[in-house]
Amino acid sequence: MVDPGDNISRIVSTLEKHQLTVKQIVVTHAHIDHIAGAQRLKQLTGAPILYNQNDLPLVKMMDVQAGWLGIATPDVAPPDASLEDGQTISITGLTGSILHTPGHTEGSVCLYLPKQALLLAGDTLFAGSVGRTDLPGGNTQKLIQSIHESLLTLPDEVTVIPGHGAKTTIGTERDSNPFLQ
Template sequence: MAVDTPEVAESQPPRLIRETFPVGPLRCNCSVLGDPDTLEAIVIDPGGDVQRILAVLAKHNLRLTGIVVTHAHLDHISGAASLRALTGAPVLYHQADLELVALMDQQAAWMGVPTPEVKAPDESIGTATELRVGRSTLRVLHTPGHTPGSICLYAPDHDLLLAGDTLFQGSVGRTDLWGGDTSTLLRSIQSELLHLPEGTLVIPGHGNTTSIGLEREHNIYLRNL
């Protein structure tokens, strides 16, 4: 029976558990990413339904080590403080969105929901940041435009992009809300996302998945980039 040498084993791409599901009244796409060997995990965009998130972590016996928020609109961040209180995992998002946190009452009134408890991040993250989930690396891409602190997470070993509300199937993030700017958003997509491999799976903040290649070819908002 053949036995892998340590060098061969190390060259194998890391394994990754991923579950993505809609949470909250606006059905934000929340993702749980976990390493099946170390059982470390992060949650991206816990916009509500915290008990469902905890159930997914428990199903895979995962230990939460980080809570990442792609931007500080209420539908993406409203469950973060509760999840932190229950797990002890730190909350990470870009400090440029603290101005949106200060407007949480206005956000809640506009969406017609109670104002959630939202706190400053335990750590601010930007383009220079890399996150680890066991053996997998996630590169943080600062993509302002939808909000000043919007980020995406790119996992090169898995051809995976968690795009928040920056890029959607056939569309881009709206810019008529707090902190939005259309020209900044399009520059972010051009500089940070469109150079990624065309087969990269894109998980947007809401709705269906897509790929970088499909958006390059068919997204009408990106035709002049």
């Protein structure tokens, strides 16, 4: 499971419908809309939560993040293990590597599955855009550098699944994303 937001009942329903078991909970970054359901899902499944420890300051200010949205503060905790650049993540039939892409947050990561030509980009890269950097932990220079060094080096045909919005490809973003020119 990647980035369980707040709709855990829908996630559990989908898991049951397809007879799936959660083995790991990967969080691309510790903004509330990506991490809010991780602890609850761990309680229900026993799966460990994995995210980069550089986002612990964001976890410590979860009450502030909840205040921005006017919602209750979710139960969050430090990761069971930190995701580090180059680390391999494997479950049955799938192997991916972690790309540490600081900029949206200090701990932002993407998950690259080379055999599937797929990048789960969190909020680092979007179709025609990049992640915002005006929230705590954001840094525009780091974000653009991370994208150029870690993502635009991937093959053109890699499909990018962002944390929000439409999918795209690395080639399309390299050629036409105005933030990367």
